[in-house]
Amino acid sequence: MEKFKSFLKRKDIEISAKRYLIDALGAMAQGLFCSLLIGTIINTFGTQFKIPFLTSPVAVIGGTEYTAGGIASAMSGPAMSIAIGYALKCPPLVLFSLTAAGFAANALGGAGGPLAVLFIAVISAELGKAVSKETRIDILVTPLVTVMAGILLSWLIAPPLGKAAMSVGSLIMWATELQPLLMGILVAVLTGMALTLPISSAAICAALGLTGLAGGAAVAGCCAQMVGFAVMSFKENKWGGLVSQGIGTSMLQMGNIIK
Known part of the structure; x- marks a missing residue:
């Protein structure tokens, strides 16, 4: 046991709630902001101000057209996983290899994509750190272990996590069947x-097709959550926090909520 503890310490593998639920989750939120949310802001800015460069496709990949914002949004999985790896203090080869793990987890996770990325990136990163610089062919072994662990775990657990995330959608649909006042509050x-939460609220709401009064209640809930967190934390986070949470995501506060 002492040898195992010594090995973990040497590899900087710290199995703790702080490392995984505060440091990693907080970094993941920043990765999400720097990809999906920045992409959404770019798309919205281009649409509202009718800027051709921001609304026209700049690339076609696999028959799918991507705008500038669309490219940024498509990179959300890799961005989140690399951010998690950075928080876990991964060596370079492990950090770069998390790109594939994040893409697979986010793609297969559906509405639970961010949650899947969190679990899978953490496990893949720690496995990669464990084998890093342990062999003479480290440049082959470390990326291979990290990438394959990420893809295998994505195949196994990302879809179930996506289904679990959709259970939040089931609660919302149940709430829409109540009388208007209670429905509005609960939705x-x-x-x-x-x-x-580290799940895709956009994917959930899109799948549910919320419209009318329920859709309005959902918008009110989003606005209250984002603006509320932004204003409440202004004293600590100043203008950067106000803008990032007010027009970005309240997920940036997940690390503080866990604390």
């Missing part, structure tokens, strides 16, 4: 929670 609260 707003549940949607706000989904916005802050």
Whole structure:
């Protein structure tokens, strides 16, 4: 046991709630902001101000057209996984190899993509760190272990996590069947929670097709959650926090919520 503890210490593998639920989760939120949310902001800016460069496709990949913002959004999985690897203090080869793990986890996770990325990137990163510089062919072994672990785990657990995330959607749909006042309150609260949790609230709401009064309640919940966190934390986070949470995501507060 002492040898194992010594090995973990040498590899900087710290199995703790702080490392995984605060450091990694906080970094993941920043990775999400720097990809999906920045991409969404770019697309919205281009659409609202009718800027051709931002609304026209700049690349066609596999028959799918991508705008500038679309490219940024498509990189959300790799961005989140690399951010997690950075928080876990991964060596370079492990950090770069997390790109594939993040893409696979986010793609296969559906509505639970960010949650899948969190679990899978953490495990893949720690496995990669464990084998890093342990062999003479480290440049082959470390990326191979990290990438294959990420892809295998994505194949095994990302789809179930996506289904679990959609259970939040089931709660929202149940709430829409209540009388208007209660429905509005519950839909707003549940949607706000989904916005802050490491799941894709956009994917959930799109799958549910919320419209009318329920759609309005969902929008109110999102606005209240984002603006509320932005204003409440202004004293600590100043203008950067106000902007990033107000027009970005309240998921940036997940690390503080866990604390």
